[in-house]
Amino acid sequence: MNVRRRLISATAVTAATALGLGALSACSSDSAATGNTDKFDVVASFYPMAFLAEQIGGDHANVTSLTEPGQEPHDLEISTKQRAQLEEADAALYLKGLQPAVDEAVSQTGIKTKIDAAALTTLEDHGNTEHDHAGEESHGEEKGHAEEEEHARDPHIWLDPVKYAEVAQGVGKAFEKADPDHAADYKKNTAALVKKLTGLNDTFETGLKDTKTKVFFTNHAAFGYLAERYGLTQEAISGLDPESEPSAARVRELQQEAKADGVTTVFYETLVSDKTAKTLAKDAKLKTDVLDPLEGITDKSRGDDYFQVMEANLKALQAALGAK
Numbered sequence: 355m356n357v358r359r360r361l362i363s364a365t366a367v368t369a370a371t372a373l374g375l376g377a378l379s380a381c382s383s384d385s386a387a388t389g390n391t392d393k394f395d396v397v398a399s400f401y402p403m404a405f406l407a408e409q410i411g412g413d414h415a416n417v418t419s420l421t422e423p424g425q426e427p428h429d430l431e432i433s434t435k436q437r438a439q440l441e442e443a444d445a446a447l448y449l450k451g452l453q454p455a456v457d458e459a460v461s462q463t464g465i466k467t468k469i470d471a472a473a474l475t476t477l478e479d480h481g482n483t484e485h486d487h488a489g490e491e492s493h494g495e496e497k498g499h500a501e502e503e504e505h506a507r508d509p510h511i512w513l514d515p516v517k518y519a520e521v522a523q524g525v526g527k528a529f530e531k532a533d534p535d536h537a538a539d540y541k542k543n544t545a546a547l548v549k550k551l552t553g554l555n556d557t558f559e560t561g562l563k564d565t566k567t568k569v570f571f572t573n574h575a576a577f578g579y580l581a582e583r584y585g586l587t588q589e590a591i592s593g594l595d596p597e598s599e600p601s602a603a604r605v606r607e608l609q610q611e612a613k614a615d616g617v618t619t620v621f622y623e624t625l626v627s628d629k630t631a632k633t634l635a636k637d638a639k640l641k642t643d644v645l646d647p648l649e650g651i652t653d654k655s656r657g658d659d660y661f662q663v664m665e666a667n668l669k670a671l672q673a674a675l676g677a678k
Contacts, residue, residue, distance in 0.1 A: 399448035402512035452509040467532040474524030480508035480578025514579035519551040566676030569615040576647035619674035621645035
């Protein structure tokens with residue numbers, strides 16, 4: 355759909371192909387078609403953004419993701435091919451603060467429609483840093499990292515259906531403005547998605563209203579918005595960074611808290627190592643289970659899309675918290 359693309363001569367297309375700009379890295383199987391369609395071409399940063407774009411764009415949008423299935427989004431590096439992909443797209447949908455490489459690439463591109471999901475709702479602090487500061491054994495470097503993280507805004511807004519719906523509404527309006535010929539369909543699709551997200555929120559509220567405990571342990575602090583929305587307390591082994599290692603003091607603290615709060619389960623996720631979670635569970639005689647932060651859908655995911663995996667997350671939480 356991009357006007358610039360339509361003006362490219364056959365010679366230029368041949369040259370671009372020779373440079374390897376035709377086979378662009380992305381999530382979906384039809385990603386190589388990006389830049390060669392008459393649809394509204396959207397490049398999304400990772401799965402939750404791609405899902406929004408697909409649901410709202412419907413038949414009018416050609417959506418690809420910069421993050422491949424199974425790839426940890428935080429670790430993404432942007433290739434030259436992906437930069438070219440961004441340049442040729444009609445819109446970029448990303449979440450500023452989650453993937454620094456994407457933030458940089460989008461800021462440098464001349465793409466007209468840049469949609470930052472973080473600007474469509476309110477981000478909050480959900481770091482686990484008060485516990486990191488408590489450890490007297492921490493070295494200066496570790497404390498510095500904890501202080502840095504303390505002021506970091508939690509980007510995991512898609513795990514709260516209400517906030518995700520707010521983002522969806524903003525994305526819908528951006529699509530309407532960027533592709534006015536199909537504005538009516540984007541509006542209709544957005545309304546349908548928001549309705550489903552509202553229903554999902556109602557299901558979570560009902561399902562987590564009456565539980566034996568309100569505390570759950572996770573591998574990293576991805577579920578702060580979800581916990582806040584449904585009156586729960588997330589205690590993360592690590593902070594917002596899924597690769598950070600907890601201090602010995604933090605592990606001891608969690609073991610004590612498990613006994614005090616009736617915690618039964620340590621949750622881990624599919625895209626990062628489960629070693630720390632399973633070690634803590636073994637030492638504290640707790641169960642383990644998956645709580646999926648939905649940063650990508652793989653064969654290991656408990657569902658084929660956002661809604662199915664969120665429903666699986668609800669069942670896992672209900673079992674761990676002793677829902678009545």
